[in-house]
Amino acid sequence: MIDPSTRTALKELLGERVEFDVSLARHTSLRIGGPADALITPADRDELAQVMALCHANRIPTTLLGGGFNVLVKENGIRGVVLRLKKLRAIKRVGACSVSIEAGASHATITRYCLENGLSGLEFGAGIPGTLGGWLAMNAGIGVREMKDVVIEIETLDSAGLTFKTIPRADLDFRYRSLANLTTGSVLTRALLAVSETDLEKVQGEVDRLLTHRQQTQPTDIPSCGSVFRNPLDDFAGRLIESAGLKGLQQGGAEISTVHANFIVNRGGATASDVLDLIEKARNAVLNATGVQLETEVKILGETGSLS
Numbered sequence: 133m134i135d136p137s138t139r140t141a142l143k144e145l146l147g148e149r150v151e152f153d154v155s156l157a158r159h160t161s162l163r164i165g166g167p168a169d170a171l172i173t174p175a176d177r178d179e180l181a182q183v184m185a186l187c188h189a190n191r192i193p194t195t196l197l198g199g200g201f202n203v204l205v206k207e208n209g210i211r212g213v214v215l216r217l218k219k220l221r222a223i224k225r226v227g228a229c230s231v232s233i234e235a236g237a238s239h240a241t242i243t244r245y246c247l248e249n250g251l252s253g254l255e256f257g258a259g260i261p262g263t264l265g266g267w268l269a270m271n272a273g274i275g276v277r278e279m280k281d282v283v284i285e286i287e288t289l290d291s292a293g294l295t296f297k298t299i300p301r302a303d304l305d306f307r308y309r310s311l312a313n314l315t316t317g318s319v320l321t322r323a324l325l326a327v328s329e330t331d332l333e334k335v336q337g338e339v340d341r342l343l344t345h346r347q348q349t350q351p352t353d354i355p356s357c358g359s360v361f362r363n364p365l366d367d368f369a370g371r372l373i374e375s376a377g378l379k380g381l382q383q384g385g386a387e388i389s390t391v392h393a394n395f396i397v398n399r400g401g402a403t404a405s406d407v408l409d410l411i412e413k414a415r416n417a418v419l420n421a422t423g424v425q426l427e428t429e430v431k432i433l434g435e436t437g438s439l440s
Contacts (some may be wrong), residue, residue: 138186153168153278156200165404166208207403217265230284256342266324268286282327
């Protein structure tokens with residue numbers, strides 16, 4: 133919980149950019165989630181540093197939510213401060229072969245910038261929802277291309293809000309769907325990414341292809357959290373779940389998608405407990421049928437239980 137004096141300090145610093153005891157359901161792609169003690173949307177990097185410093189001084193935990201994709205927030209919500217960096221979305225060309233992008237920039241913003249400037253290299257992001265910060269933390273990708281392939285450097289802010297640090301690609305430990313060696317509590321604020329100049333029609337064609345493929349193979353017209361499980365080595369989680377006969381399985385308002393079995397969708401009124409129950413049923417069914425232990429890709433946040 134956040135004590136009254138700290139709430140006052142946050143309100144004086146941020147004004148309308150801080151909300152207290154606010155439901156996170158409308159801030160996640162699953163449309164599920166209990167309340168945050170405080171939900172903060174910093175105006176810029178300097179304000180983010182001030183928030184981090186205040187939280188550090190008062191021992192308030194901070195949680196990054198990003199665009200709200202690939203997360204499941206439990207019913208009791210998240211204690212402390214939840215940060216959304218959606219106002220940190222500046223994109224700037226750096227020389228002929230790179231762009232500097234702030235962590236809150238969305239896939240749509242990045243794709244539009246590349247299209248307007250005839251830049252190639254980041255088209256694969258057109259099929260991945262969320263923000264750059266989430267892409268980096270998850271090493272997001274679409275098979276043959278991942279964020280690790282385009283990162284030149286990243287910038288982080290330490291947990292005390294004191295130091296912005298630039299980390300070159302050589303010092304980053306990208307793994308399958310993770311960036312493993314970030315300092316605990318630090319915040320990804322920016323990245324320098326490699327691009328190349330190309331014909332605008334080629335960029336548009338690849339973007340259109342990826343968006344069409346996503347619409348045809350994923351449940352894009354209903355709330356979901358994205359891929360629930362990581363793909364095991366040399367196989368696909370969706371195929372394993374489907375082969376276990378679980379496509380369309382429902383629990384409350386949650387359902388294992390009939391379009392893609394590695395997606396759980398919210399048919400209306402689903403709770404985090406409904407989704408967690410389906411995750412365990414899918415994991416157990418695949419384990420019993422194949423001996424494969426599926427690992428979750430979705431990040432599960434918050435506290436278990438229902439609010440009284």
